[in-house]
Each structure stands twice: as C-alpha cells, then as structure tokens.
Amino acid sequence: MGKLAIRAVLLDLDGVLYIGHRAIDGARDSVLRLQQEGYAIAGVTNTTTMPRRSVAEKLATMDIPLGEELLFTPASAACRLIGRHRAKLYVRPELLEDFSGVRMDADHPEFVLMGDIGGEGYPPEVLREIFLHIMDGAQLLALHKNRFWQRPDGLHLDLGCFVSAVEYAANTEATVLGKPSRDFFLALCNKLGVHPEACLMVGDDIESDILGAQQAGMRTALVKTGKYREEFVRKRGIRADLLLPSIADLPDAMHLL
Numbered sequence: 001m002g003k004l005a006i007r008a009v010l011l012d013l014d015g016v017l018y019i020g021h022r023a024i025d026g027a028r029d030s031v032l033r034l035q036q037e038g039y040a041i042a043g044v045t046n047t048t049t050m051p052r053r054s055v056a057e058k059l060a061t062m063d064i065p066l067g068e069e070l071l072f073t074p075a076s077a078a079c080r081l082i083g084r085h086r087a088k089l090y091v092r093p094e095l096l097e098d099f100s101g102v103r104m105d106a107d108h109p110e111f112v113l114m115g116d117i118g119g120e121g122y123p124p125e126v127l128r129e130i131f132l133h134i135m136d137g138a139q140l141l142a143l144h145k146n147r148f149w150q151r152p153d154g155l156h157l158d159l160g161c162f163v164s165a166v167e168y169a170a171n172t173e174a175t176v177l178g179k180p181s182r183d184f185f186l187a188l189c190n191k192l193g194v195h196p197e198a199c200l201m202v203g204d205d206i207e208s209d210i211l212g213a214q215q216a217g218m219r220t221a222l223v224k225t226g227k228y229r230e231e232f233v234r235k236r237g238i239r240a241d242l243l244l245p246s247i248a249d250l251p252d253a254m255h256l257l
C-alpha cells in the first residue's frame with residue numbers, strides 16, 4: 001500500500017512508561033533506543049493532575065529524557081480555545097500554572113473547564129454549580145473524557161462520568177480537549193511537522209489512545225501494561241497495528257510496521 005515510514009513515536013505516559021511512581025521495566029532503554037534510531041519522540045498524556053513542568057521532572061527522576069517541550073497535554077489546547085474569554089476552571093491548584101494567561105471569572109464565566117479535581121471526583125453540589133453556569137450560557141470544556149483510570153488499588157471512575165452528568169442535565173455537549181479528540185492528535189502532528197500516517201501512537205487505553213489516533217490517521221501500538229484488559233479490547237473490536245507485552249518490546253517491533 002506504500003504507507004509512509006514512521007518518523008515520530010508518540011508515547012502515552014501513564015500505563016506505558018510508568019504506573020504511579022514506578023517506571024515500567026525497559027521504558028527508559030526503549031525511549032533511548034528509539035531516539036538513537038532517529039525517531040522523533042513525544043509524550044502525549046491526559047494526565048491533568050500536574051503541570052507539564054512536573055511531568056517532565058517525574059520523567060527525569062526515571063532517567064527518561066522527555067523535556068517539557070516534548071510533552072503534549074490538554075491544558076495548552078484549552079488555553080488556545082479560551083483565548084481572551086472569561087473562564088472558570090475546575091482543576092487542581094497545582095495545574096493552574098499551565099493556565100497563567102486565562103482571565104478568570106467565578107460568577108459569569110463564558111467557558112467552564114472541567115478537569116481532574118482530586119479525591120473521588122466531583123461532589124453533587126459542584127456538578128450543580130457547573131450545570132447552572134451552562135444553563136446561564138457558558139460553554140462546557142473538558143480536559144478529557146476518560147471513563148475510568150487505574151490506581152494501585154484498582155479501577156476508579158474518571159472525569160468522563162462527571163462531564164457526562166453535566167452534559168445530560170444541561171442537554172449540551174462538551175468540547176473535549178485531550179485524547180481521544182481527533183483535533184488534538186492532528187494539532188500535535190502539525191506541531192511536530194509529521195504527517196499523521198508517519199506517526200505511531202503507543203498507548204494502554206484502547207479508546208483514548210488507540211481509537212483516537214486511528215481516527216486521526218495515525219498508526220498504533222497497544223501495550224498490555226497499565227489499564228490494558230483483554231476483555232475491554234475484545235468488546236470494543238478495535239485492532240491496533242501492533243499488540244505488545246510492554247514498551248520494552250517496541251524497538252524490536254518497529255520493523256513490523
């Protein structure tokens with residue numbers, strides 16, 4: 001079919017390079033080898049609990065060389081969309097540094113941004129507050145719409161469930177800024193200067209990472225670490241180009257693409 005050769009490898013972080021504060025075996029060596037082999041490497045994460053600076057610092061403690069400028073998060077996409085409008089942000093305080101240019105308005109925002117707020121998610125009274133802003137004419141933005149996430153004690157509800165609650169009540173649809181948004185992936189390819197077909201997206205989430213990247217025309221590798229569960233993949237009927245035990249197996253598998 002004459003597909004373009006892969007030039008860039010985009011790595012999901014949580015579940016692919018690390019779980020919590022533990023690096024996945026072989027993650028560092030794989031990243032180094034791919035860089036040595038000339039691939040452009042970037043990190044693509046929906047992790048919205050810490051600013052890009054802290055994500056880069058965390059990777060540095062694992063000796064994984066991915067600087068802040070090589071990390072793509074939904075926060076910068078949100079800033080671009082909000083522009084000079086007034087916004088109310090539901091994010092953790094530590095993420096606010098990624099929104100330094102945004103004009104805040106707690107009472108009459110034009111945009112309401114839902115992100116991760118910690119704990120077990122959004123309490124009912126906060127959901128109602130957001131609902132009332134939307135009924136008042138504000139536009140709803142979401143940093144991502146993941147269904148669930150993996151913690152050391154198992155699976156937990158993720159932001160998507162709470163965004164859906166507001167969407168349903170207010171009969172609206174949120175603009176989703178992170179993975180699996182096709183626009184998010186395309187903007188990222190554009191920034192790297194690489195055609196989507198020459199990009200490989202590596203992830204542990206069949207919908208957020210794999211389906212999203214496929215819809216943008218990218219090629220995909222699914223790793224069986226992190227939140228990977230065989231039954232979810234079977235149920236969704238989505239096939240990645242590569243299915244690998246872990247990131248450690250990626251360099252040797254690149255020739256299969």
Ligand SMILES: [Mg+2]
Binds near residue numbers: 014015016203205227
């Ligand atoms: Mg992941």
